[in-house]
Amino acid sequence: MPIAMAVAVAVSPPFLGRTLRKTFCGRRIPNSEVGFSINAIFWGPKKAVEPTKQEISLGDFSLSELGVKGDRSSFDKDKKLSVRVVSSISEILPHEWDACSIDAAGPDKFNPFLTHGFLSSLEETGCAVKETGWVPQHIVAQDDSDTVLGVIPLYLKSHSYGEYVFDHSWADAYYSYGSRYYPKLQCCVPFTPVTGPRILVRNTSYRDQVFDILVSAMVALTIKYQVSSLHITFPSADEVAKLKEKGFLQRVGMQYHWKNHNYRSFDDFLMDMKQSKRKTIRQERKKISAQNLTMKRLRGYEIKAKHWDTFYKFYRNTTDNKWGSAYLTRDFFHEMASKLGDGVLLVTAEEGDELVAGALNLIGGDTIYGRLWGCLPRAYYPNLHFEACYYQAIEAAIELNLDKVEAGAQGEHKIQRGYMPVATYSCHYILDEGFRKSISNFVIREQAQLEYVMKVLHESGPFKDTVT
Template identity: 50%
Template sequence: MPDGSDGVTVRSIRGIGEIAAADWDACAGPDNPFCAHAFLSAMEDSGSAATASGWSPRHLLIERPDGGVLACAPLYVKGHSYGEYVFDWAWADAWHKAGGRYYPKLQCAVPFTPVTGPRLLVHPAWRQRGLDAALAEAMTSLVDQAGLSSAHVTFSTQAEAEALAARGWLLRMGEQYHWTNQGYGGFDDFLGALSSRKRKSIRKERERASSLDVRIHTLTGDDLRPAHWEAFYRFYLDTIEKKWSNAYLTRDFFFRLGETMADRVVLIMAEKDGRWVAGALNLLGNDTLYGRNWGADGDFRYLHFEMCYYRAIDFAIANGLKKVEAGAQGEHKLSRGYMPIPTWSAHWIADPSFRRAVANFLGEERRRVSESIQELSEGGPYRHSDPCGE
């Protein structure tokens, strides 16, 4: 155990409800809404992330003898790789062909949420005591004790991932697209930073969206009503059906989100002839707007760009936010002012030979991702230097 923390204990719990919200949030901090007790509770209590859906909670706690929580980590035992967005299906297949068993595994993550944030959550008063290392050690011990194949800390901060890599974990780099506020006074200021061609293209898209005869509302806090969530869940299912994907999130999840985190929800909804026809769900951090889900009833061309990207930028500028994170994947975001940035994860592979194979793969993958980010940034939509500021 780290120096200066004699008498503390490490234990795992089988659900976020086993720890008081105030204790968890004191470690998680206020910056990232997805790390909040309320968000994880909405995931678990709604059945979206629960044992029945293949996410068995094993959250880690480091506690004083009097029960005070010094550190924690969102942790799940998983029998599949769905809902993670850091893809390891090929690893699982290769290990299976070699006679190994990849599942179950440990996943330190926020379920169904490809958003960077802290994963090793340490109370501010104890951040210099090495408790993040103690959480990592507890994960590897659990892998050994339970006979699991591996542990994965995904969409962590870069500092966390690099600290884990220094302890022998394998470092993985991914890629997302984020918009950065360069102190713009309004949307036109942002457009002025773009090349002429991109500026004209965005204006044309916004004009076409405004010609669709829909009214767009930005809703948060007390503006949110059950009817909004009923409609949005319908949009969510429609998107899932179009993508031939799985509906990970239940109807109850969205309603719980509205009940417990309304002030951190920014729901952009489109209305036509008195009926809700499209919606984009965002969550609000201290300095960042996080885009999450989108859906629509019908084919409203250009409305997706308007509601998911441009209205998010409008909101960020109006509220003095530093960034908009638009979620996983999508080079089409580049032409709309969202620049490529690296994302990070760290992986502990128990078997030495399997570990070497994964390490070789990740070394080559990091090189390719780094080259892609550099190439896309150099060919970005801005007139001058890359304004990513990451």
């Protein structure tokens, strides 16, 4: 069964001429209660959406701290929580944002893409900004002592580019039947198909309450803006279960990850593979030295400005050749690297004294995240892509004693190199009830097809039968 089967969506004629209904917690919200709408050109790529100019408050709430077995007798009053929207992550102090991020994932599973440093680099260098169709609308929850207890990376979008959970067919169907799909709200890390928490909450006794309030605030903002939908892409498994209970549709995707089974070396890993696959990988790696290429893994201060300037050329060569969009600017790489330090791993390939190719990785608490790859224009080095992106990352993970390597979206060729299919998720809140029903039917069918494909791929995988 081809993977491409899970791409089309059908919408029935009852949508014709129907206006969007605003619902929240089962109650229809009349337009008179919404307050205002956002006007935007909703069809076509990269049209900026104009947000409201005023600061948006999403309400004040009471947090109840419970003692043993729910006894509140020792508490005089509830803590107050205010929730608001900010138009730039710079309005939140880095240590406050990062405290929420670290607590949400846990120190052992630290996710570098959720840091203030990474997200602010996207905004400060013109990548995720209004002009590119990404309007920051981050949600912040503060208690009555002005301590930030929770944050959400959220964007108002006028297109579906840079998300890696493809809903263009949904937009087409919405548009064909007289309704506008854009703008929409997108909770994610821009341009980054990496799973991690999306509702970032401090680890306090109020944690569950803050989580629920933040999710409700996102839905309320969706209604307030009168947009078609709210999308949370690549959330954690724990969040997926909670969001399903709150009425979000679930969609399943697939990526390819490498798992470290306590390997001591790359050869130790190869011994878990079938003999034919092991032989192929060894032959591919030998071809690197035969081409007079030298591989290096650089971190932190070892990566100089000249490396990033050259890597940007590699990046543009990749996007240009694949008819992709160059979402990231040259300045982004410099800014991001200066903020993340040793969390950046740049794999380079040199021919003599010339840098000819490179692969960008970020290092998390238990994972190496492979992100971008590129080489010099018109340069061709057989098997270099496999070496730089996959084998070097595996060696680094073994060396650093990390649990896995996430090699990004797509690419069945990764399977034969030890990267196996894993499920990823997204959650969707569709305001129009009829369209929501059609999307629900679609994602259920899509999931069944994808689960079948994953089963077939696992059964034909490169590992010995004794390896789970």
